[in-house]
Structure formats: C-alpha cells, structure tokens
Amino acid sequence: MKAYVVGVGMTRFEKPETRDWQYWDMVREAGTGALADAGISYDAVEQVPVGYCFQASTAGQRAAYELGLSGVPVYNVNNNCATGATALMLARQFVEGGASDCVLAVGFEKMTRGALGGGAGGGDGGDFKASPVARHYAVMAARHGFEMTPPTAQIFGNAAREHMERYGTTEAQLAAVGAKNHRHSANNPYAQFQDVYSVDEILAARTVHSPLTKLQCSPTSDGAAAAVVVSERFVERHGLGERAVEIVAQAMTTDTEESFASGSCIDVVGQPMSRAAARQVYDSAGLGIEDVDVVELHDCFSVNELLTYEALGMCEAGESGKLVESGATTYGGRWVVNPSGGLISKGHPLGATGIAQVAELVWQLRGEAQARQVEHARVGLAHNIGLGGAAVVTLLRRA
Numbered sequence: 001m002k003a004y005v006v007g008v009g010m011t012r013f014e015k016p017e018t019r020d021w022q023y024w025d026m027v028r029e030a031g032t033g034a035l036a037d038a039g040i041s042y043d044a045v046e047q048v049p050v051g052y053c054f055q056a057s058t059a060g061q062r063a064a065y066e067l068g069l070s071g072v073p074v075y076n077v078n079n080n081c082a083t084g085a086t087a088l089m090l091a092r093q094f095v096e097g098g099a100s101d102c103v104l105a106v107g108f109e110k111m112t113r114g115a116l117g118g119g120a121g122g123g124d125g126g127d128f129k130a131s132p133v134a135r136h137y138a139v140m141a142a143r144h145g146f147e148m149t150p151p152t153a154q155i156f157g158n159a160a161r162e163h164m165e166r167y168g169t170t171e172a173q174l175a176a177v178g179a180k181n182h183r184h185s186a187n188n189p190y191a192q193f194q195d196v197y198s199v200d201e202i203l204a205a206r207t208v209h210s211p212l213t214k215l216q217c218s219p220t221s222d223g224a225a226a227a228v229v230v231s232e233r234f235v236e237r238h239g240l241g242e243r244a245v246e247i248v249a250q251a252m253t254t255d256t257e258e259s260f261a262s263g264s265c266i267d268v269v270g271q272p273m274s275r276a277a278a279r280q281v282y283d284s285a286g287l288g289i290e291d292v293d294v295v296e297l298h299d300c301f302s303v304n305e306l307l308t309y310e311a312l313g314m315c316e317a318g319e320s321g322k323l324v325e326s327g328a329t330t331y332g333g334r335w336v337v338n339p340s341g342g343l344i345s346k347g348h349p350l351g352a353t354g355i356a357q358v359a360e361l362v363w364q365l366r367g368e369a370q371a372r373q374v375e376h377a378r379v380g381l382a383h384n385i386g387l388g389g390a391a392v393v394t395l396l397r398r399a
Helices: 023-038 059-064 083-096 134-144 151-167 169-185 198-202 234-239 256-261 271-285 303-311 320-326 343-346 350-366
Strands: 004-009 048-051 074-077 102-109 207-209 223-233 245-253 294-296 379-386 391-398
Touching: 004 023, 004 083, 004 234, 004 350, 023 059, 023 102, 023 134, 023 223, 048 059, 048 083, 059 102, 083 102, 083 223, 083 245, 083 379, 083 391, 102 350, 102 391, 134 151, 134 256, 151 207, 169 198, 169 303, 169 320, 198 207, 198 343, 223 234, 223 350, 245 271, 245 350, 256 271, 256 303, 271 294, 271 303, 271 379, 271 391, 294 350, 303 320, 303 379, 350 379, 350 391
Parallel strands: 048 074, 048 102, 294 379
Antiparallel strands: 004 223, 004 245, 102 223, 245 391, 379 391
C-alpha cells in the first residue's frame, strides 16, 4: 500500500527563550497547520508518533492533547538528531502496512541556549563513559584527542580535518556550504536566521572547532513540525489528489562495523550509514540521485553536507568541496540543496528537523515555496542523521 503526505505544518524555528511558549504550544501550531493543509480534522487521525529528545516521557501525549482528546495511540520517539524522520518513518509504516489510513507525525524541541553536549542524552564535554555515543567519541579521541570545545563540533570538525588532509578540501569550500545555506534562508520565513554572509565573512567568524566557524554550525533552536501521512484510499475518499506527495521509498540504517573499523571521524559521524540508506532507497524506488531535483539534507555542520553529497552519490569521494564551489548545489545548478537554509540557517530543533525537511520538500514539489521555489521540482530527497546512530533517507514524488 502506498503512503502519501497530504498536509504539512511547522512553526518558525527560533533561538531558545525568544518566545514565551511551551512545547505543546509549538505542537498545537504545527499540528493545526498540517491538519488545515490537508483539509481534515484531528478526528480523522488514527495514530500519532511524536518525536523529541529533551522532554520527559509521555511529553508526546501532552503535546498531542492540544490537537484533540480522541484517545488514539501516541508514540514517544527519540532517535537523537534523526528523531523527526524516525517519527515520520513510523507513520509511513503504519500506513503502508495497512494498520491505519491516516497518521499524524509530529516532531518538536524546546532547547536551552548554548552548544549541545555529546548527544541528546547529555554529556558536558567531560566523562562520556555512560553516554550512548561513548564509542563514537572514543574513536575520535584515539586519533585526535579530546579538547574542551563542544563535543559535537569536535567530532565533525575532526571529520573536516581528515577530509582536508585526505582530499585537499579547503576551508573556503567548507565555508561555501554555509554561505549557500545562509543565502537560501533569506527567502524562508520559517528560518531562525535570514542573514546573508559571504565566504570571507563565514571564515572570519568565531572558530568553534577548527576549521569550523560559528556560521558553519547549526544553532540550538525551538520549534515544531508535523506531517499528515495517509493511504491511497484515504486520498481518493477525501479528494486529496492535488495535495498528495508520494513517499516513494524510505530507509533507515544504523551503525555497522564500517562506522568504527577505520578509526576515521568521517565514518564514525555517519557517512557509511547515509550511503547505505541512500542505496536502499534508490534500489527500492528504481530511481537514482540523477532523478532528484531538490534535496534537504542534514547539514548540522558544513562538513556533513559535503560528506552527504558523497554518500548520496552526487559526486565521487573527495569531490564534494569542488561540487559546492561549482554552484551545482544551488539555484541554477544540477540540484538545489537545502533551499530552506538547512540546519545551519533554518535552525535545528532536534525532534522537529526531519519532519521540517519533508515539509519543505512537500511545498517545493507542490510549487508552493514562493521566493525559494525550485523550478520544475518533481522529485525530492530528505536526509536526516543522528549520532549513535541512525540515518534516514526519504524519497518523495509529486503524485
């Protein structure tokens, strides 16, 4: 059975403590928006997977109750930065498996200011022995040591250093990712930042962990996103063909021996997972990256966008710096990557990110993205990854 997204909604992503709201207020706004976009009421929803990382157990219920008290199952989902896409994947599986005709996937996060620790479970840069990502940081420490900079910036920054050493990638190419995504976000009213920066300005910004500067790192953010996922018969019954975007294929992978065997931060931050998930999606869909028009990928740090180009098959290993520098991943190029501004500029409320990526793609494929619209977009790809680890790739096509 096919699954379709027929409604999406999201809040603006904002710096924590900007607005006096609770996480359930965010979900009310995003969820109400998604239901209105689909033209249905909450009474039609049969199941609700809710993703978040920083709230207590059953926060999903507290949030979903703002949309209605219908008694339907609510599932609390936590998969680090891949949480939103994981909630969406559960919604798709419920529909494709025939368990439900209408599922609402929700993701949210209410965060605190400042850099993240070692993962959603915490870690202050000191003892990671009890952390779910302890094995990942041990790989990094064995090769690069452990410094007193934010740990997630360290592990991705060290992946950038390895990429530079191995392939000759330059700091300017890394900064070009940030420049592109900040430029894209200027046209996104949902983005946390809408300022445009040159490559030189990005290079001159405060260093977080060399070679990564502040303007190449995703910020902590508050926000929520939601998507209504339905069956083909629900689409037909409710006359939603014009709104429907098909989930053509989707895959989640987790770490394998390849993630750890090399001792490389490039592998330990998830490039092998992303490559495997993309391969599964292409094989299932009978489509390849050459068929994709628009991509929303997990640029938690600029280097991860480059690593993901390679994992998705957009270029050969080591060629990603040249790819972004060539303009192939912006308007007028072969693909438009992160027209929303990506995590770097749109923001990164962990639980909401994966669903917000899909919301952007749905708007793009429907031709509703206004000033950031990608011309003639018909196929979109979302990539959401979390350390610890999970990589989710989703291929969408206008029905």
